[in-house]
Amino acid sequence: MSRTATSESQIPEATAPRRAFGDVAFKAITTGFAVGILLLLGAMFFVLWRESALAIEAFGPGFLTSAKWNPVTEKFGALVAITGTLVSTVIALLVAVPVSIGIALFLAELAPEKIRTPFGVAIELLAAIPSIVYGMWGLFVLAPLMSAYLQPALGGLFGWTPFFSGPQMGIGMLTAGLVLALMIIPFIASVTRDVFRMVPAQLKESAYGMGATTWEVVKDIMIPYGRKGIYGAVFLGLGRALGETMAVTFVIGNAHRLNWSLFAPGNSIASTLANEFTEADGDLYLSSLVALGLVLFLITFLILGFAQLYLKRMSAPGSKG
């Protein structure tokens, strides 16, 4: 007893000054790392801005609304690429979010204990597959299936709308969206599963005790409880889908044309950069490509910033979240 007391009183005395120095140094180092990130972000923005100055000067705000992309006459506009990036991402989210929530619920609530771990590992492995593999799979496996089965079916049902009309080649916006969906499902599903696991057992047990069905527990307890976490998972997937390059380049069709049909080939910002950067001769061409990069940077920044703000508002005291 007394020995413990002595050692307890000795330790703070002996180590206090050293620890203070260690703390200060540690704090300085970690602050340095963190500030480094901010500097890097600022430097990236600055370089993108500077390198795209030529294009911004030449086209002005019209760069964002022009659908032209003509390397011969050096007239460039970002509208097709912006539209393609947003449309393919929206398709991906529309498909991926319900599927991911389903997977997460199954793994967290419905699956027998034995198979939860292998399923969970399998999903995390899916997230580790390089994107170019998804792209090749999309081109060689998914695209022929799309043109043989899914597109004729969709065309038959909804062919009267402009969205599902036109030639069914299997390569285009819809295929790109589906490949993207597949790529972000592992991210959204594994985070959402962890969110569902954190729902307190008492809440669920009480609901079951009151005679609720599994569906009612999911609908009224688990999803509302985990809503903030689910939004976070969705934004994680969104961030990945916006910037995805190789997989999209393989299947989107790489055509600089606006088209209402989701069967038609299009282009995204990232795939335009991947395709054209190496061979862009001409300063205005190169500058326009950098300007596209700047636009993607800003879109990602705005969407993620908006997401943060939204999450903050949801968790503010007095809100319903």
Next chain:
Amino acid sequence: MRKQTVLTLLTTGALALAGVAYAGTTITGAGATFPYPIYSKWAHAYNQATGVKLNYQSIGSGGGVKQIKANTVDFGASDAPLKAKDLQQAGLVQFPMIMGGVVPVVNLLGIPSGKLRLTGPVLADIYLGKIKRWNDPAIAKINPGLTLPAAEIAVVHRADGSGTTWIFTNYLTKVSPAWADEIGNAKAVQWPAGMGGKGNEGVAAFVSKVNGSIGYVEYAYAKQNHMTVVTMQNHDGTFVAPTAANFQAAAEGADWKGTPGYYVVLTDQPGKNAWPITGASFILMHKKQRGPAQAAEVLKFLNWSYVNGNQAAMDLDYVPMPASVVTLVRQTWADEIKGAGGETIWPAN
């Protein structure tokens, strides 16, 4: 036994030392992807013969031009020739190294390779999106023996900037006023129809996956992937198949001597057998060399390839440069490539 081991060790050591002595020289180049297979084959054979190594990065013609202008490589390579004025400005000298053909390929059920005939204007109208279906009267008229499907034509082009596209659009510009007006000739253009694949292999993959598609690739890709090629009408009005002999025929009438900077474009050439979409791939070097010894190594390699590389080129379906052109090129080396003090690097013929 032991003696033998020692002997082996000694021999290996001697060989390794010899290897070190040889490994001193590496020449570097960057640029066009189209000639990459033959450049690497030549480099391998040259390395076996002399020990000199070539490090060639196939980053694309535009990249090759950029790298040689920045002086980061010993030579650049481009499928699209630079104009004499641009060469002058950048202080570069340009000469042709190898030739090849660009071939339209299709994926049409029941139509064997070489059976479909197209003319330049029809090909241009397909790529302009004006001819939309395979049974269009314009196509049917030149293919009386074929039953063409009513399927929509899926046009495939290159998504990346490319020397292949430069040759292809150069041809379309020559044969179609509408193409010349609306689209033009460049390594990347604003395609009015279709979808883009990355690289020759990307176009080949799209064409083989999509029914009713048409694309254009380097001949070697079409041949190696057993794709369905198209027979084209040439300048003289005959329909010719894409073969090495017909590419050679297109090169025969070219006036290499009278064209400054070898700015010779081999599309739509006269000649009974001339394949209309033929092109050459060029090498770019600085006129003023900082390291004359290094430049001499580059020229030695290129000369060796001109002299000893023809069979290898033909094996890979390229067309070697005619001997008369090679003589001209050597004269150009002697006249224009100089050391820092103006000394000649390549002895005159």
